[in-house]
Amino acid sequence: MQHKMKQLADAALVAAMSLAGTANAQSTEDVKIGFAGPMMGAQAHYGKDFQNGITLAVEDMNATKPVIGCKQVRFVLDSADDQADPRTGTTVAQKLVDGGIKGMLCHFNSGTTIPASRIYANAGIPEIAMATAPEYTQQGFQDHVPQMTSDTQQGSVAGTFAVKSLGVKKIVIVDDRTAYGQGLADQFEKAAKAAGGQIVDREYTNDKAVDFKSILTKLKSVNPDLIYYGGADSQAAPMVKQIGTEHQVTADGRRNDPHADVHPDRG
Secondary structure, three states, X not given: OHHHHHHHHHHHHHHHHHHHHHHOOOOOOEEEEEEEEOOOOOOHHHHHHHHHHHHHHHHHHHHOOOEEOOEEOEEEEEEEEOOXXXXXXXXXXXXXXXXXXXXXXXXXXXXXXXXXXXXXXXXXXXXEEOOOOHHHHHOOOOOEEEOOOOHHHHHHXXXXXXXXXXXXXXXXXXXXXXXXXXXXXXXXXXXXXXXXXXXXXXXXXXXXXXXXXXHHHHHHXXXXXXXXXXXXXXXXXXXXXXXXXXXXXXXXXXXXXXXXXXXXXXX
């Protein structure tokens, strides 16, 4: 994942050179680039991987001695922890803008990115984000682009695959009520129904939960062929453990037996 983040950041920094050139004609040699993601807590592995990849990209770019507007510049990364929390994300966004960033890489979570992106847009700062919720691009902000395809595509492909390729019929959906998890689950449900699948139940949790026993107890009565989870691995992993070895499920979308499967996605 770190290598992928470095490749994405390399491309972003090349794009940022021209953007920063316009905004930085009278600036010093330093061009500050912002980064924010979850750096502590259950999703810290996501944020740390992104930060490490972007740091390597910045170091490689600086080694080429980049020039903007006939002036040699040095990219400086300003990192912040948004805690995968929308309110913290907006606070972090304003702090980065006030700190003089010329471009923004990430946030990671859609629910954090969407409100933070309004602050960057109002300040005229371009952003390349990890957000996959379609609401991010539907805001219509110029120079704000996602690194990955929309949940509209991801969810619909997964829903069709579950029914057509895995051959499941009775499906339960669980999501974490975040912009990402809920949106992805909505698209999965729509595609699964269109492919002929039956959604026998839909349950909700949150992105801090670790105990799913009440949900799983309720689901026993419907005996689903598949459980689809929209959210992060920090919830999917304990859910899989609590389902137990009886159903032999995995957390990567592969179906090991005809009784249940959990498909967790990024949060």
